[in-house]
Amino acid sequence: MAMLKSREQISPAEVSSQSKASAAAKLKYVSLGVLVLQTTSLVLTMRYSRTLQAEGPRYLASSAVVCAEVVKIVACVILVFRDNNCSMRTLNQVLKEEILNKPWETLKLAIPSGIYTLQNNLLYVALSNLDAATYQVTYQLKILTTALFSVSMLSKKLGVYQWLSLVILMMGVALVQWPLDSQKGPEEVTENQEPPTGFQFVGLLAVLVACFSSGFAGVYFEKILKETKQSVWIRNIQLGLFGLLFGAMGMFAYDGTRxxxxxxxxxxxxxxxxxVLLQALGGLVIAAVIKYADNILKGFATSLSIILSTLISYFWLADFDPTSLFFLGAVLVIIATFLYGYEGKPVVSTSKV
Structure with missing residues (x-):
């Protein structure tokens, strides 16, 4: 009978291998926890900020989108600076060569950047009119739109389990949004103040448009990343510059008087x-999860986020009255999220930082 190796008999290479495996396992679960925390806190904080009763005018969503773009650009510049041995000279050279000296490559990011800017503004509209739990479940339709755009634009093939998961996903979202006779009508609001509950149809429409824009822009961005060798941080700086431009134009056009x-x-x-900080830095968290965690763990993170958002929305924000249809729909969405990553490689949308 083979004897187990004692600690002294284990080679340094085996020890190193075991240490790396242990560290990788820890990083998976750390990234899982960070993603759950970031996703849940962003949705709940954004919802709370749009319903918080405070003196004076409410903050402008268009202004928050612009500020988030500025933070994203600064964060990505810092990451590029770190990747180039913290050399200012090298940083300036890289930014000049990759952005200014390649105008065509930079202009390619104008389309997804404009769509992302629209999407970010729509999310504020959605969370001004939908409770956090309903928003979280409905926004998972971006899995469907991303898959459809990936099939049409990238010629990706989906497995049987993935197509089945998309059908279950649509059923779950339909149940969550099923109209109830007991729903209250819209409340009257004062000027420059958005409603605490608002029009559910407006919120739903905003989420649906955001799902389609997220799917298209994500796949378009993924396609550009695969066609070039530029750093993802450089690409996100390019996105941020256009996003800042489009966001500022929209801000002054829509909220110029205010x-x-x-x-x-x-x-x-x-x-x-x-x-602003959570929205700006969310892409960095997602990038870490994509690097260290697998699709099953990402699905688990989404499911935990939906559950936490539901509980906090009900007990803390007190803006959500759960129904049996909602719970059934939420369970179906969670099942679909897991099932989508069960067979083959999932369609991954490269998210903007």
Missing amino acids: IKENGIFQGYNNVTCAV
Whole structure:
């Protein structure tokens, strides 16, 4: 009978291999926890910030989107700086060569950047009119749109389990959005103040458009990344520059009058700053999860986020009245999320930072 190796008999190479495996396992679960925390906190904080009763005007969603773009650009520049041995000279050279000296490559990012800017504004509209739990479940339709755009634009093939999961996903979202006779009508609101509950149809429409824009822009961005060898951080700086331009144009076009009256940062507080930071840095978290965790763990993170959002929305925000149809739909969405990654490699949408 073979004897187990004692600690002294284990070679340094085996020890190193075991240590790496242990570290990788820890990183998986750390990234899982961080993703759950980031996803849940962003949705709940954004929802809370849009329903918080405070003196003075409410902060402008268009302004928050622009601020998030600025934070994203700064974060990506810091990451490029770190990747180039913290050399300012090298950083300037890289930015000049990859952005200014390659105008065509930079212009390719204008389309997805404009769509992402629209999507970010729509998410504020959605969470101003939907409770966090309903939003979380419905927004999982982006899995469907990403899959369809991946099949049509990247010629990807989906397995049987993946197609089945998409059907279950649509059923689950339909149940969550099933109309109830007991739903209250829209509340009257004062000028410059969005409704605590709002029109559910407006929120649903905003989520659906955001899902389609997310699917198309994500697949388009993935296609560009595969066709070039530029760093993902450089690509996100390019996205951020266009996003800043489009966001500023939209901000002054839509909220120009309010900005003249009370300034760009009207209504800002600690909650607003937290929303901006969470939205800006979310892509970095997703990038870490894609690197260290598998699709099953990402599905598990999504499921935990939906459950936590539901509980907190009900017990803390008190803006959600769960029904049996909602719970059935949420369970179907969670099942679909797991099932989508069961067979073959899942369609991964490269998210914007």
